[in-house]
Amino acid sequence: MPERINLKKLATILAGLAFGLILLFFFVAHRQYPTHGEVSPVVPTLTVIEAELLPFKLKASGNGVAQPAETWQAIANVAGEVIEKHPRLESGHLLPKGTLLLALDPSRYELAIAAAEAEIATLQAEQMQIETEEDNTSRLLELEQGRLALAEKELSRIKTLAGSGAVSQSQLDEQLRAALLQRQAVTTLENQQRLFSARRTRLDAQIRRGVSLLDQARRDLEDTRFIAPYDLRLGEVEAALHQYVAPGQRLFAADNIEAAEIEARIPLSSLRRLLPAAMRSEPHPQALDIGDIIDFSAVEAQVTLVGVPGTGWSGRVTRIASGLDPATRTARVVIEVEQPYRHAAPPARPILQRDMFVHVELAAAAPLPLLALPATAIHQGEIYLVDEQNRLRRRSVIVDFRQQDLAVISSGVKPGELVIVDDPGLALEGMPLQPQVDRDLGALLRRRALGDEQ
Template sequence: MATSLRRKNALIVGLSLLAGIAFVVVMANLRPGPEQSGAGAQTRNVRVMPITPMPFRVEAQGYGNVRAARPWQAVARVGGRITHRHPDLESGNLIEEGTELLRIDPTRYRLAVTSAEADLASARSSKRELEQKAANTRMLLELEKERLALAEKELERVRNLAERDAVSRTRVDEQERATLQQRQAVQSLENELALIPSQRDNLNARIARAESALEQARQDLEDTRFTAPFDVRIHEAGVEQHEEVRPGQTLFRADGIARAEAVIQLPIAQLRRLMRQLPDAPEATHGEGLLDLHRRTDLSRISARLSLAGDPDTTWDARVTRIASGLDPGTRTVQVVLSVEEPYRSANPPEQPPLVRDMYVQGTLALETPDDVIVVPSAAIHEDRAYLADDQDQLERRSVSVAWSQNDLAVIDDGLKPGERLILDDLVPAIEGTPLSPTRDDSALETIRTQARGSTP
């Protein structure tokens, strides 16, 4: 019995060894052989295009919200009851420049103007009276001075006569008293004239106060009316007719329609790449160095457009106004302000809506490279390698350096030369030296040219 069991175990072990050997042999036969090249490999049909330098439109894209370039907020400077409210003072309505939108009861402010005008007239009248008084006093002073001169001559004559006992002492005393009185009259008039300048200054100050009060009263009266300073679109209206308003209260908000702005959050890397295409662009290695480029670079060379987020067919031509201060360290973005002139001119809702506040839009900045560059489809780059058809129509795998990628295109910095043939197909497996049967695809080249110019193929 034991002998039979040992034979059975030996048989099982032997069968297991045979199965293992058979598995190894089968796997060895299934393993692919070494890469073949030359005539031993099967010829592959491939599409190729010639490497051709071409102009390239560098783009930088970001998103942001639209805001008014010229907002207007109507704030009450005076209080009172609303006596007039324009029927079109509602959110979304367009209002022409010069239209009266609101009026606060002007009655008490007109009375204040009348009172201030009366005070000013009184002050000016007092000044004219003072000037006339000064002129009269000067004339009287001249007369009194002449009388004083006569009195002094008479006093001298009487004294001479008294020395010769021709007149009595009483007559001398009388003349001395008369001369003294005349001197007092002259001195009194001179004192009055001396006070005229201070009185004039006092009246001038009174006139200035009256003029200021009148100007304030007139300004208050003017502030009872709210007239559109330019063509506007009403954003928000918060008051109704007959409502009492107080100074400092916001009555309504509106936006000028001559120009709209969009603040676009643009990645620093994209903006830096775009700026490098400017022939006079300063070096900026850090994001902070880009923030004052609008003062050092002519941004008008950069073309720009806005499109409605989610609807790329709805677009507006724009221009780069400035690069706003501030850098978002979290997203590494810079705020670029794009402006659109007369955003309502070409509006044709619903196909082409106007550009209004709080729209979420995509901004695209574009600039053509100063020199032609080598552009290939991004799909033709396989892990930093390009597949080429060499002069013997064999596969060559070459390392390339991609400067940047944009819209399914790759701009090659190094590794490809003009005239070489790039394989457009994805070869699997891609074996160096595989014989090829290349077919030139001119339509692919034209498509790339179109995409490189920033146009839709």
């Protein structure tokens, strides 16, 4: 019995193996091989712009602190008691030109003027007296000289008669004494006449001294009144009513509100690129001052208040201060803003006043058009171009400078070439692509080159 069971199991196993081999041969005989089809390559579509020379506005910017263009430090030139003070003479108030701000006691200077005028009048009267005396002396001298001529003539006649014995010696002596006395009278008058010149010189000097004292007294009197020389904003006020002030004492400070100045710190690299655009057409060959070489009126200046968007003023460059800022090694460009208080509407539009921190942007048109591209189109010193077969080409370029989001190219690309402004990801030389010209971006680029931020 066991032998039959074993044979039966063996037959079942062999039958299973045979069936498996039959299936294997069937699948091998009917197997199918994969077919190779044609796969179309994917051509990317990339945005391009046409490189072109653009009218360009060069810019340079920096920050600075606003200061009044002129500050009046009211210092007492004379001593006296404060007898009048404007009721609004307090820090922060605005007062118009011609306002009497403060007055000192003028009595001592009015007395000095009266004393000087009296002294001059006395000297002038004495001068008139000398002129009268000189006139009288001249007439007396003329008479005495006539009498002397007669005496000399008579003396000559008597000498002739005395020689012939017609007159006595006593008569001759008498006539000689008379002639000598007349000569003495003439000499005395001539000496008096010569002294008149010295007396006039002395009186002229005294009158000039009196006039100078009078002028000084009048100036001192003017210095007792402090009148606003322009529309001003008051700073610190130190004088008080009925206070006695001494010469040299500070009374108050006031800022001219007609103009403000900003000394902006501008990077030298930006300024050296900007200023040649404002070069005068025919500068003097021996000019030393930069204002004789650079036409500052060709440089536009815009001042904006830091931290207050939309608040700005137009200005003009007046000069470049001497030396560099010791901390930042930047140039010190001075910009003037006229009428900074005009159109003010605090707090929405504040006033440009002392110590405000502002941003300054200078601009000047480049003398020649420049080739500018979006800065994002530059990839580590290379740009991607599209050739005539719509294939990608890589090319090295030299960037002259960057201004905001623009890069100005000095070499490496020519006007008319198509520049890829997208990031193609894997940029393979010669890869095919489908260019799409973005004319709106080109128009935006032209506006940006002219300084339009929109």
